[in-house]
Amino acid sequence: MAERPLEVAARPGRGGRGSIARTWAALLRRPASGAAVGTVLMFVLFAFLARPHFLTLPSMASTLTIAAELGIVAMGMTLLMIGGEFDLSVGSVLGVSSVTVPWLMERGWPAAAAIPVAFLVALGIGLVNGVIVNRTQIPSFIVTLGGLFWWRGVLFAVTRGFPIRVDQGDPGFAPFSTRLAFGFNVSLFWFIAVGFALSFLLVRTRFGNWVFATGGNVRTAQQLGIPTKRVKLVLFALTASMAALAGVIQVGRFSGVDSLRGSGLELEAIAAAVIGGTRLTGGYGSVAGTALGCLMLGIIQNGLVLAGIASYWYRAFIGLLIVAVVIVNQRAGRLSPPR
């Protein structure tokens, strides 16, 4: 049989341009491109608005500390969102797993023993979320909204609303919360390590392939024999575990846990993912985009403070950004999934 071309829809303007232009065009279609451009813009903006403080090492350190803690949670959430689900309970899970550590330490546990328990608690909650979503077919938005209130309520009930202090000097915190030179924190390395690990998992493993398929078209995925429920279960467990990691990092960084720890984190994480090009409808997104989204939010949060602007404006800024970024992404049109 004669070969015939599988005509791919014409690409406007792709023909005569040089390879550099083409590489750029391809790069700009990646999910992270909007966030990359935005991060640079915000960086320049605050370098001006908040000079001379913004362009200093301690300022970079504080930006990265914010980005790292948010990023660890948001990158986990990104995989879950690509798989077609949400987890609105991450803030409460972060709170509950954080409190587990000082609560056990008050009862004589060393941090090194209490921290694994915090992870197990989060893992358990994540699995419960996954099982409920899989069994009932109720949207995860609803299931985890319930989780958000339930676990926050449990947290208040256990602590009676009082903060619990913790001994930061316990060596168990060292791997998570060691302070480095110029105000940098070891959490930065967790951010980088988790970022690379999750990115690899997503784009270079069979599991990642299944995540894209599950979120892209769950019925097709099932038709092709992909265990979509198992994929979702793993994603819920992963997302909750990432919340626990961020929680443990914060326990060591602040010297205690209050009952509101992690409140609002769920929406910030989703915002970072969306700013980073992840689709709310699933099947598309990237870990790098979310990491850049977190970096951008860190720059804004830190920049506003250094510029002497009331930090209330942080939330207003996020609101503008989300809408602006989604409009830009929509106009940019063509999507470019991973190779």
Added chain:
Amino acid sequence: MDGFLLEARGVAKRFGSVQALRHVDFRVGRAEVVGLLGDNGAGKSTLIKILNGVHQPDAGEILWEGRPIHFRSPREAQEHGISVVYQDLAVVDLMNIHRNIFLGREDEVCVRFGPIRVLRPARAKARAEQVLREIGIQVRDTDEPVMNLSGGERQSIAIARAVHFSAKLLIMDEPTSQLSLKETAKVLRDIEEARDRGVSVVFITHNVRHVYPIADRFTVLSHGESIGEFRRGEVSEEEIADLIVRGKDASVLRRGGGA
């Protein structure tokens, strides 16, 4: 012809008060294209879901390669070499072409490191191009997301996938109902190519025009019964169209199988 690949005898299925299939005889030879025809509600989908292991028949028997068989799930049917392509579920739009081809069966393009299977995109790309070339489809770039392809091209991807994973029977549900004439012609050529490679194809449609040019055999369903089975050349396109519309009234045409 020596023996059928698939043979269904007297298959019946009831859902609550609805008798979806009353008595269906259906057979598919080796390397042959069978048009499964019938109006909406004739029982085509139900029959396919039974052959594919989604539903279990209430009565009747199914022979696969001459032996009675009972598929309990689509996965089981797939393991025996039955692959179903639904018109809107053939591919995942937001994934590229080569990922789609190996989706759910990545072993060939993976390396195992303990519990994780690492994809090798370069290998997947090269293998996908080879697979597509084998059945005569040329793609500029398998990194393209499937969403950039036309409806016909998506079907072609699904056909290539089925051929590559050595399906013995490819069941296509209304593969051309939403395609232009030009695209339909392409898909038909791909189906012929699949047949020439020894794959049997069941082509489900309510429009005989779509399948008449390539089918070796036709089975017409009406109200849950098989009301006619013909080999190509025994009846005209018009006669089959008439049978689909008028059902058993047009029983002048009713004959035994022409095998």
